[in-house]
Amino acid sequence: MTRAPGTPVAPALELRDVTKAFGSVVALTSGxxxxxxNSIHALVGENGAGKSTLVKIIAGLYQRDAGDFTLDGRTVDFSSTAQSKAAGIAVIYQEPTLFPDLSVTENIFMGRQPTGRFGRIDRKAMRAEVAGLFARLGVRIDADRPAEGLSIADQQIIEIAKAISLDATVLVMDEPTAALSGVEVERLFAVARSLRDEGRALLFISHRFDEVFDLCDTITVMRDGEYISTTSTTETTVDRVVREMVGRDVADLYPKQEAEIGEVLLDVRGLGSAGVFHDIDLQVRSGEIVGLAGLVGAGRSEVARAVFGVDRYDTGSVTLKGTRIPAHNPVAAMRAGIALVPEDRRKQGLVLDSTVAHNITMSIRQQLSKLGLLTSGAENAAARVWSSRLEVKTSALDTIAGTLSGGNQQKVVLGKWLATNPTVLIIDEPTRGIDVGTKSEVHRLLSRLAGEGMGILMISSELPEVLGMADRVLVMREGRITAELDRADATSEAVMFAATQSSEHAA
Ligand SMILES: Nc1ncnc2c1ncn2[C@@H]1O[C@H](COP(=O)(O)OP(=O)(O)OP(=O)(O)O)[C@@H](O)[C@H]1O
Ligand SMILES: [Mg+2]
Structure with a gap:
């Protein structure tokens, strides 16, 4: 198509002053x-700013209350996701939406299975396409296995493969990298760039600024449901974007206080689980934050789950303040004073159709009721303490947890475990999906809790977080601890080396 010079090109997709309310909650005031x-566009904003709501309007999952929505200059009104798909829009949602009982391949072709001559499903064509997609993304997942039981990273990759296979003009990715490791992120970015260069329009949502600035050409900032600004990434800075997002300067992101390190609280000896992890020795002392670093898949979450008793282990022992904790018994571990904030908080930590107050007080309910205190007043008081310390953005404690934004759901789960006032807190990816302002708050909180004598074992894939917050860093690779570094010796090079150096190269 030729255009007269100077004719402005209509955007592939445009939203103007879009509004959306859910009852009394206004999610968007001017989206x-x-x-x-040929462009990758970033959308950033604090938890609850309205990013996912905007995505769901684009996807046809929600309908806007007011405002303009156009594709190539033409107004559209999607009343279903099928219509959005048919218009050339592919969406990767913040939370994977795979069908657990269906195979990986069936999930990728959900609702549009290629059929052969007699209307039969062409399995060979499906297999070949999946093989091609996985090769492009560099993944090795058995395409015939059910989606059930896949790690979040794998589920996310499958969502991405599914979206790419739709061959859409507009590709929307809502926090696609939150659960991915460095290598997977690099692969996704390579694919995203090639899709851009083929002439597609991409939208990328992330709380990781390094990624935003690395990948995106343009950046739009939102705050409280409102449009704030759009700039070319080469013409702005992280500091400026953060200030626009939060509306103020963010205090130190890693506010690590010096704490007095005391007695050993958690003592794990020789823990092993066949084929998963081996010879795990680790201690966490009072006042200490121990960072557990490593690549995704190194076995860190598995160790945490075994220590807390969610999973079994074959050898070794776990003691807390000298008392042996029975294996495979999370209730006993919790009573003894261990808390685990799991990695997959939406599935493992939250009752989606219960209120925020109910979720936060879930683990202390027994305590409250023993003291004859389980009244809605007491429940709300306890819940209020934690939801305000964590800045959960919700107008009321009786909000249904499932309607909170992704990041705010994370904070509710954190609050639930902190309310148990544990002796040792094991926390898996404490700030995944959490915005920069609250991240600094969560770090301050962890530091303060350690200062009060709690022992904290912090699993994190974010190197700056480990280096910034840990007194001591343990690195895992392929199910083993490969290095122990004091805060002073823990550099990103040292941690990365221990996390990636393959066994063949070991001396
Ligand atoms: N289905 C719903 N019912 C009620 N309120 C909702 C619903 N969906 C979203 N909200 C509210 O709308 C606001 C914006 O949420 P949204 O999920 O768009 O935020 P977000 O910018 O994606 O945040 P995050 O970074 O945490 O993912 C929040 O206050 C949220 O609680
Ligand atoms: Mg969101």
Whole structure:
């Protein structure tokens, strides 16, 4: 198509002053965004700013209350996700939406299975396409296995493969990298760039600024449901974006206080689980934050789950303050004073159709009721303490947890475990999906809790977080601890080396 010079190109997709309310909750007051072909556009904002709501309007899952929504200059009104798909829009949602009972391949072709001559499903064509997609993304997942039981990282990769296979003009990715490791992120970015260069328009949502600035051409900032600004990434800075997002300067992101390190609280000896992890020795002392670093898949979450008793182990022992904790018994571990904030908080930590107050007080309910205190007043008081310390953005404690934004759901789960006032807190990816302002708050909180004598074992894939917050860093690779570094010796090079050096190269 030739255009007269100077004719402005209509954006591939544009939203202007879009509003959306859920009852009394106003999610969007002026959502505006213009996506152009050959461009990767970032959308950033605090937890609850309205990013996912905007995505769901684009996807046809929600309908806007007011405002303009156009594709190539033409107004659209999607009343279903099928219509959005048919218009050339592919969406990767913040939370994977795979069907657990269906195979990986069936999930990728959900609702549009290629059929052969007699209308039969062409399994060979499906297999070949999946093989091609996985090769492009560099993944090795058995395409015939059910989706059930896949790690979040694998589920996310499958969502990405599914979206790419739709061959859409507009590709929307809502926090696709939150659960991915460095290598997987690199692969996804390579694919995203090639899709851009083929002439597609991409939208990328993330709380990781390094990624935003690395990948995206343009950046739009939202705050409290409102459009704030759109700039070319080469013409702005992280500091400026953060200030626009939060509306103020963010205090130190890693506010680590010096704490007095005391007695050993958690003592794990020779823990092993066939084929998963081996010879795990680790101690956490009072006042200490121990960082557990490593690549995704190194076995860190598995160790945490075994220590807390969610999973079994074959050898070794776990003691807390000298008392042996029975294996495979999370209730006993919790009573003894261990808390585990799991990695997959939406599935493992939250009752989606219960209120925020109910979720936060879930683990202390027994305590409250023993003291004859389980009244809605007491429940709300306990819940209020934690939801305000964590800045859960919700107008009321009786909000249904499932309607909170992704990041705010994370904070509720954190609050639930902190309310148990544990002796040792094991926390898996404490700030995944949490915005920069609250991240600094969560770090301050962890530091303060350690200062009060709690022992904290912090699993994190974010190197700056480990280096910034841990007194001591343990690194895992392929199910084993490969290095123990004091805060002073823990550099990113040292941690990365221990996390990646393959056994063949070991001396
Ligand atoms: N289905 C719903 N019912 C009620 N309220 C909702 C619903 N969906 C979203 N909200 C509210 O709308 C607001 C915006 O949420 P949204 O999920 O769009 O935020 P977000 O910017 O994606 O945040 P995050 O970074 O945490 O993912 C929040 O206050 C949220 O609680
Ligand atoms: Mg969101």
């Amino acid at each position: 505006s965004l213009a996506l152009h072909r």
